[in-house]
Amino acid sequence: MISKDYPITAAEGLHARPATNLIRLVKNYKSVTTLTKGNKTIKLNSMLNLLSMALKGGDTITIKVEGVDEAEAAAAIDHFFSEELKHQ
C-alpha cells in the first residue's frame, strides 16, 4: 500500500471539474484508492462522495492506494495533485 499526504493547492478547492478528472483518472487503475480528510474516508470511485467532502484550498488530505498497479496509480495521482490541480 502507498500512502501520501497532499495539501490542496488550488485556491478555490477541488471543484467539480477537477473532481471529474480525478475520478476518471482513478478509474483507469485496478487498485483501490481512498481519500481521507480528518476522520472521514471515502473510496475514490464516486463523484458524489468526493464532492461531499467539500475540499477547499489549504485542506490537507491523505491518499491511500492499494492493488496490483498501485505504483502507477500513485504516480498518476501524485501528478494530478502536484501539477494538474495547480494549473486548473
Place this chain on the structure above:
Amino acid sequence: MKGIGASPGYAIGRAFVIKKEEALVTGKLLQNQEEVKREIEKFEKAVSSAIKEMETMKSAITIEDSGLSVFDIQIELMQDEQIRIDTIEKISSDRKNANDALIEVIEGAVETFKNINDEYFAARVTDVQDAGDRILKYINRRPAITDRILEDNTILVADDIAPVDIMKLDLSKIKGLAMRAGGKTSHAAIIARAKGIPAVVGCGTELVLVESNDLIIVDGNAGLVMLNPGKEIIQAYKGKQEAFEKNEGFLRGLREVPATTRDGVKISLQANISGPVELEESFFFGSEGSGLFRTELLFLNRDNLPGEEEQFEFYKQTALKAKGRPVIVRTFDIGGDKPLPFLNLPAEDNPFLGYRAIRISLDRTDIFADQLRAILRASAFGPLKIMFPMISKVEEIRQAIIILEEVKAGLRSSGTTFNPAIELGIMIEIPSAAVTADILAKEVDFFSIGTNDLCQYTLAVDRMNERIKHLYDPFNPGVLRLIDNTIQQALKNKIHVGMCGELAGEPMATLLLMGMGLNEFSMGASSIPAIKNIIINNSFEKAREIYLKVMEMEDSLTIGNFLKEQIKS
C-alpha cells in the same frame, strides 16, 4: 412579465407549457426475486440511456459553451458508483422499485449537500438532482416533449430547453418562445434567432403562472410576455406583428440577392462570429462567410488553457460549417481587461494599453504556436484565413510570421495536411498601423479595420466611461482619415481590405465606406439585410461622390447630418 428579448418579433398564440416533471414515490414493494432482478435491470438501462442522451447532447453542442465539461460532470454523476450501489441495495434488500429506490438515494445525497458549509459545494445539489432526474425520466419512460403533437400557433413555455430537444420539435408550428432561464446567448436564443422565432428568455419565476392553452403574447423586441391580454392589447399587437413581418419578410427576402450596387459593383457582406453555431445562424441573414471569427470564447471563463486538440476541433467544426465560404480566424485577443487565471496576469492600470493580444502571443510563443497549429490543421477542412490583432508595427508581423513558418515546417515534417497557401492578414486598430498602412501592406494578404479600438485609441476615449462616452465618435474626421488611408494603401498594394468593427454594420456609414473603396463588410449577422438594402438601392458612383464630399467636411455633426440625408432618399 419582463425578460430579455432574445429574438425579435411578436407572437400571439396558445401556450404549451413544458413543466419539469417530478417523479413521485409509489410506495410499492416488490413481491419476488424476479421483480427485483427486473427493477435492477431497469435502473441500469435507465442509467446508460441517460448517459447516451447526455453524450449526444455533448457532441451536438461541442465547444460552443466554453464550459465543455458541464456534460462530463453530469455523466460522471449519473454513473456514480455510490448512487449505483445504494440504489441496487435498496431494490434488493428493501424491495423498493427502481423509481422509489433512486428517489430515496438522491434525497439522501441532497440532504448531505445542503448541510455542507460551503457555498460552492452546497450548490452542487442541483447537479446531483439533475443527474437523478435524468435517470428517473428513463426509469419511468416519460414521453419526450418531442413526441407530442403541437397545435398551430403554439408558444413554447419552458424552464429552459435543451438544444437537442428544440431541434427535434416541429418548428413550423412554434410561433414564439418564452423561457424562465437563459440569456441572449443561450442555445434556445440562438436557434430562435436563426429560425426567426420571436423569443423572450430569462422571464424568471413569474412564468409559472402560465398554463397550457393560456393566450399569451411574446414581444421579442421589448422582452415582454403578456398573459391573457385584453382585446385592445391583442389588437395593438396584431398591428405591430403585421408591420414587423412585412419588414422582416422583405429583408429576409434579400437573403439570396447579391449585394451589388445599381451600377454593378459587388460588395461582400459577412458576419462576425464566435463559433460554428453563429456561423450557421449567419447564413439565414445572407452572410457570405466570416470577416471575424473571434477565438476568445475558447480561452475565457475557464481555469486552464485549451489544448491544441480542443482548439483544432472547434476550428474544424467552423471550417466545415462554412461550406466553402471564407472565414477569417483572429488569433486570441485576450489579456488586459479580461482576467485569465491560467496566465497569472497582474492587474494593470491601463489594460487597453497593456499586455494583450499579439503582445501575449509573441511573448508566450508556446500558447501562440498551439493556436496556429490548430488553425493550420483545421485549414485542411475549409478556407480559413489567419489574422493577427493589435499590430502596431511591422516587426510584430515579421516576428509572428517566423513563428507561423516554424509551425508550418513542423506540420510538414510530421506529414500533417494543411493549406500551405493560407492567407494572412492583420487588424488595423492602432493608429500607428493605420498611418503606416503602406509599410504593413507589403507583408500581408489582407487588412481588416477594427473601428472600435481604432476609434477609441485615436480619440483617446474609453467608451465604457459614462462621462466621456459621447466623445467616442467614428465620424470624427481624424478617424475617417485613418480608415481612408488604410483602404487606399491596401488598394494601391493590391491586397484585400475589409472592416469588422461596428461601423461596418452602421447604415449611415455604408455608402461612405463603399466610396472609399471598401468591399468587404463584416458585422453582426442581423445587420446584414439592412446594409444590403442600402447597397442594392444605390450606385457606386453616388457612394464615390458622398466620399469626396465627406472628406472635405470639418466636423462630425456636419458629416452625420449629411450622411443621414443620403440614406433617406
